[in-house]
Amino acid sequence: MGVPYMFFRGVLSDVLWTSAAAAPSQPAPVPVDPVYLPALSTAPAVVYGTTRLVQTYSGPALRVQRVVDDVEQDIGFGSKYFDTAAATSFRGASSLGLRKWYDQTGNGFHQEQATKVNQPGVFPEVLYNGAPSISFDSSALVQNQSSKFTACTTGPTIAKENFTEFYLLSPNFSLNDNYYGSFPADATTVSLFTTTANVGLRGNNTTPFNDTRTGPRKVPPLNQCVLRWRGGPTGKQFGVNGSLFLVGTAPVAGNVTGKGFGRWNATTPSSYDGEFDIIAYVAYPAALSDAECLAVEAALKAQCNVLTSSTVKVVFDGDSRTEGSGHSKNQTWTKKLVQSVSTPIYAVNMAVGGQYLSNMATNVAGRVNNQYDAAFTKNIVCMGGPGINDLTNGRTDAQLITDFQTYANGIHASQLLIAATIPYRDTATAQQETYRNSYNAWLRANYATYAERLVELDIPQFAYWSANYYIDIVHFNDAGQQLWADAFKPAIESLIAA
Numbered sequence: 135m136g137v138p139y140m141f142f143r144g145v146l147s148d149v150l151w152t153s154a155a156a157a158p159s160q161p162a163p164v165p166v167d168p169v170y171l172p173a174l175s176t177a178p179a180v181v182y183g184t185t186r187l188v189q190t191y192s193g194p195a196l197r198v199q200r201v202v203d204d205v206e207q208d209i210g211f212g213s214k215y216f217d218t219a220a221a222t223s224f225r226g227a228s229s230l231g232l233r234k235w236y237d238q239t240g241n242g243f244h245q246e247q248a249t250k251v252n253q254p255g256v257f258p259e260v261l262y263n264g265a266p267s268i269s270f271d272s273s274a275l276v277q278n279q280s281s282k283f284t285a286c287t288t289g290p291t292i293a294k295e296n297f298t299e300f301y302l303l304s305p306n307f308s309l310n311d312n313y314y315g316s317f318p319a320d321a322t323t324v325s326l327f328t329t330t331a332n333v334g335l336r337g338n339n340t341t342p343f344n345d346t347r348t349g350p351r352k353v354p355p356l357n358q359c360v361l362r363w364r365g366g367p368t369g370k371q372f373g374v375n376g377s378l379f380l381v382g383t384a385p386v387a388g389n390v391t392g393k394g395f396g397r398w399n400a401t402t403p404s405s406y407d408g409e410f411d412i413i414a415y416v417a418y419p420a421a422l423s424d425a426e427c428l429a430v431e432a433a434l435k436a437q438c439n440v441l442t443s444s445t446v447k448v449v450f451d452g453d454s455r456t457e458g459s460g461h462s463k464n465q466t467w468t469k470k471l472v473q474s475v476s477t478p479i480y481a482v483n484m485a486v487g488g489q490y491l492s493n494m495a496t497n498v499a500g501r502v503n504n505q506y507d508a509a510f511t512k513n514i515v516c517m518g519g520p521g522i523n524d525l526t527n528g529r530t531d532a533q534l535i536t537d538f539q540t541y542a543n544g545i546h547a548s549q550l551l552i553a554a555t556i557p558y559r560d561t562a563t564a565q566q567e568t569y570r571n572s573y574n575a576w577l578r579a580n581y582a583t584y585a586e587r588l589v590e591l592d593i594p595q596f597a598y599w600s601a602n603y604y605i606d607i608v609h610f611n612d613a614g615q616q617l618w619a620d621a622f623k624p625a626i627e628s629l630i631a632a
Contacts, residue, residue: 168185168186168189168213168214168437169433169436169437170186170187170188170189170433170437171187171188171416171430171433171434172426172429172430172433174418174422174426174429174430175426176418176419176420176422177239177418178239178416178417178418179239179241179243179289179290179291179292179417179418179419180237180239180241180243180286180289180290180393180415180416180417181237181238181239181414181415181416181417182235182236182237182238182245182414182415182416183195183238183413183414183415184196184215184216184265184266184267184268184413184414185211185214185215185216185265185413185414185437185438186211186214186238187238187414187416187433187434187437188238188239191238191239191240193236193238194208194209194210194211194236195209195210195211195215195216195217195236196208196209196216196232196233196234196235196236196256196268197209197232197233197234197235197236198221198224198225198230198231198232198233198256199230199231199232199233199250199253200224200225200226200228200229200230201228201229201230201231201250202226202227202228202229203228204250206233207224209221209224214437215264215265215266216266218258218259218261218266219258221256221258222258222259225258229255229257230255230256230257231247231250231253231254231255231256232245232247232253232254232255232256232268232284233246233247233248233253234246234247235268235284237286241289241290242288242289243286243288243289243290243393244286245284245285245286245393245395246284246285246286247282247283247284247285252281252282252283253282253284254268254269254270254271254282254283254284254395254396255268255269255271255282255463255464256268256269257269257463260411260463260464260465262304262358262411262413262438263358263438263439263440263441264439265358265413265438265439266413267303267304267411267412267413268411268412268413269282269411269463269464270282270283270395270396270408270409270410270411270412270464271409271461271462271463271464281396281397282396282397282408283394283395283396283397283408284394284395284396285319285320285392285393285394285395286319286392286393286394287318287319287320287391287392288391288392289391289392289393290391290392290393290417290419291389291390291391291419292317292389292390292391292417292419293365293387293388293389293419294317294365294386294387294388294389294390295365295366295367295386295387295388295421296365296366296419296420296421297317297364297365297417297418297419297420297421298362298363298364298365298417298418298420298421298422298427299315299362299363299364299415299416299417299418300360300361300362300363300414300415300416300417300427300430300431300434301314301315301360301361301363301412301414301415302358302359302360302412302413302414302415302434302435302438302440303354303358303359303361303410303411303412303413304356304357304358304359304410304411304413304464304469305354305355305356305359305409305410305483306356306409306410306457306458306461306464306466306469306483307356307409307457307458307483307484307485307486308353308354308355308356308482308483308484309353309482309483309484309485309486309501310457310485310486310487312354312408312409312410313396313397313408314361314395314396314408314410314412315393315394315395315396315415316393316394317390317392317393318390318391318392318393318394319392319393319394320392320394349504349505350377350504350505350506350507351374351375351377351507352374352377352379353374353482353484354374354482355374355375355480355481355482356468356469356472356481356482356483357472357480357481358413358438358440359374359375360374360375360431360434360435360440361373361374362374362376362378362427362431364421364422364427365421366421367421368380373427376428376431393417395408395412395415396408409458409464410464411464413438414434414437414438416430416434441478443478444477444478444479444480444510445477445510445511445512446477446478446479446480446510446511446512446513446514446630447479447480447481447482447505447507447510447512447513447514448472448479448480448481448482448514448515448516448626449481449482449484449502449505449513449514449515449516449549450468450481450482450483450484450485450516450518451484451485451494451501451502451515451516451517451518451520452485452489452494452517452518452519452520453485453486453487453488453489453490453518453520453522453523454485454486454487454488454489454608454609455467455485455518455519455522455557455608455609455610455618456468456483456485456518456519456520457483457485457486457487458483458485458615459487459609460604460605460606460609460610460611460614460615461610461611461612461615462611462612462615463612465612465615466483466615467610467614467615467616467617467618467619467622468481468483468518468619470615470616470619471619471622471623471626474619474623475623475626475627475630476627476630477627477630479626479630480510482505484501484502484505485518488523489520489523490520490523490524490527490529490537491520491521491523491524491534491537491538491541492524492529492533492537494517494520494537494541495537495538495540495541495544498540498541498544498545499544502515502541502544502545502549503544503545503546503549506545506546506548506549508548512550512629512630513546513548513549513550514549514550514551514552514626514629514630515545515549515550515551515552516552516554516622516625516626517541517551517552517553517554518554518618518622519554519555519556519557519589519591520556521534521556521570521573522556522557522559522608524537525556525559525562525566525569525570526559526561526562526566529569530569531568531569531570531572531573531576534556534569534573535573535576538553538577538584539584542584542585543584550586550587550629551584551585551586551587552585552586552587552588552589552622552625552626552629553577553581553584553585553587553588553589554588554589554590554591554622555574555577555578555588555589555590555591555592556570556573556574556591557591557592557593557596558570558592558596558597559607559608560598560599560604560607560608561607561608574592586629586632587625587628587629588625589621589622589625590621591618591621593617593618593621595614595617596614596617603617
């Protein structure tokens with residue numbers, strides 16, 4: 135960057151922080167009494183949650199299927215969340231799939247998935263500040279994953295021009311395609327940004343990268359977040375933690391029946407399915423007022439222990455390794471890092487599978503610079519060791535150096551940059567390794583001109599292919615994701631403390 139960082143006063147009140155109960159460096163969440171959905175003039179059409187959201191509901195939370203023998207069992211609620219101890223005991227040495235997610239309204243619109251390989255995962259040990267989740271992990275690696283989705287085709291029936299829905303979730307990434315849900319369950323053209331004839335929610339589309347809606351607080355963070363999606367006579371409205379903007383024109387009138395999560399059905403199977411953890415979903419058959427929306431969102435945040443303040447924002451950028459390919463239980467290295475640092479941070483993951491460093495340099499203004507937010511005391515950009523795809527496709531060390539300089543000079547003057555060397559790739563040719571080593575050597579010698587920190591990714595465990603760390607010859611399994619989180623953590627901690 136070549137300029138000193140600047141400090142800005144203030145705390146962003148709407149910032150959310152994702153915390154894992156297993157992270158010893160994090161304070162334990164403050165116990166709170168159950169906070170149920172508020173009583174509004176319109177009753178919800180459907181409510182799903184890993185927590186009890188409807189005070190009068192007395193049924194089970196979900197039904198799970200044990201993968202090893204297909205035995206099914208209902209899991210009820212404890213005092214607040216679904217009974218994770220009961221789920222763990224039933225699971226034993228197996229894993230659990232979500233067979234049914236019960237509707238708490240009493241309307242009977244349960245989400246179901248009878249096909250075992252398509253069932254989302256239920257991992258009682260994966261908690262977000264104490265809240266368990268359902269793991270829609272569809273396509274971390276296309277060759278290793280099946281589409282994970284659930285559906286209810288019988289209801290609810292929602293008017294396209296008169297609805298409000300809320301998602302409480304933690305995505306894996308913020309920019310790349312991520313299909314959270316749709317009305318109806320088998321919708322074939324559902325795009326938040328471009329479609330006006332259907333009611334649906336798609337995370338973020340891959341084009342155009344420079345869309346102004348990728349600005350601060352307009353893409354879903356990795357942290358627990360509440361997404362609002364409302365249709366009314368003046369148009370569609372999308373919101374992330376209260377940051378709102380209108381999309382297109384007023385929706386076309388008409389009803390749709392059925393609700394689905396996790397899969398976009400334009401192609402079957404689609405390589406752009408959902409990769410997210412969801413904690414709760416609520417839909418109303420009305421365009422709620424702003425005040426009513428805020429009341430629902432406040433209840434969801436309080437009930438699920440969502441922390442709502444931070445002074446640090448981190449933007450992750452890179453290729454498929456930073457996007458998270460190869461992860462298990464939706465716990466990418468970026469999520470592991472966010473869950474383990476000593477200071478709560480607001481994080482977005484702008485990485486895209488297959489991305490070149492040259493792509494990152496071209497799109498830095500519209501995808502990274504515009505993520506700067508002066509409401510945070512510190513804004514950090516973390517490059518996840520990009521460059522492997524460039525080398526694989528014939529680019530040289532000199533080109534990589536130029537692209538890095540363009541990227542570093544293109545971020546906001548007050549964003550602090552963490553650079554990283556290009557990690558080893560087991561299938562690299564001798565020429566590619568020569569270019570990689572040359573670029574890494576230049577970066578070690580010159581990074582301080584452009585960045586505040588350098589992370590070394592020549593990790594010994596990755597010096598050769600090993601099933602202990604790789605899910606394939608390029609991407610990392612859970613142990614490998616942890617190694618990367620451990621590698622980046624000191625740099626982020628030191629910048630926070632500086």
